Amino acid sequence: MTPLTQWPLAERLTTSRLSLEPLRAEHAPEAFPVFDDARLHTWTGGKPYTLEELQARYTFQAGGTSPDGSQGWLNWMLRRADDGRLAGTVQATLYRTGSGEVEASLAWVVGVEHQGGGYAGEAARAMADWLRTRGATSLVAFIHPDHEASAGVARALGLTPTDEVADGEVRWSDSGH
Incomplete structure (x- = not known):
């Protein structure tokens, strides 16, 4: 494992059924119909972005770091x-803990039409494995306590629920796996 001195950039990853493409603003028009579904916000709140909002969000996120550089x-x-x-x-948000280690906060969203096929778990596994080879020392995810599908993905990654709750979501962690 290589220690992180700067944040890594997303690279193309592949699994047996998926290609994980680093996000680009140009993905927005194709992604819009996949994510323009209120059911995707059942557990997280909010509402779908307009195409213009999605394009702006992707442009911002594709930069690879927070504006102050404290997060990858x-x-x-x-x-x-x-x-x-x-x-x-x-997605993964990387940040340094108080002890200086790198924690990766993970998230996944699969369009309603594609749910139930194991894509979230497959992609999250590829991402987690890649992050571990890039210096991430622990993985976490914040999951609504009633969201069984996401809890299943977290369990498959070796995460377990903690007692910590933030904004109604339970923090899952691999405890420095």
């Missing part, structure tokens, strides 16, 4: 290998 932002679009369609996204 890694975002990938999930493209199905069999038909080339975008199916979702995975």
Whole structure:
């Protein structure tokens, strides 16, 4: 494992069924219909972005770091290998803990039409494995306590729920795996 002196940039990753493409602003028009579904906000709140909002968000996120440089932002679009369609996204926010280690806060969203096929778990595993080879010393995710599908993904990554709750979501952690 290489210690992080600066934040890594997302690289293309592949699994048996997916290509994880580093996020680009140009993904917005293709991604918009995948994420323009209020059901995706059942557990996280909010509402779908307009195309213009999504384009602006992707432009901002694709920069790879927070404006002050204190966080690394890694975002990938999930493209199905069999038909080339975008199916979702995975992301990691990297930051240094009080002890100086690098923690990665993970998230995943799969479009409703593509849910139930294991894409979130497959992509999250590829991302987690890549992060560990890039110096991430621990992985966490914040998951609504009733969101069983996301809890399943977290368990498959070796994360376990903690007693910490933030904004109604339970912090899951691999405790420095």
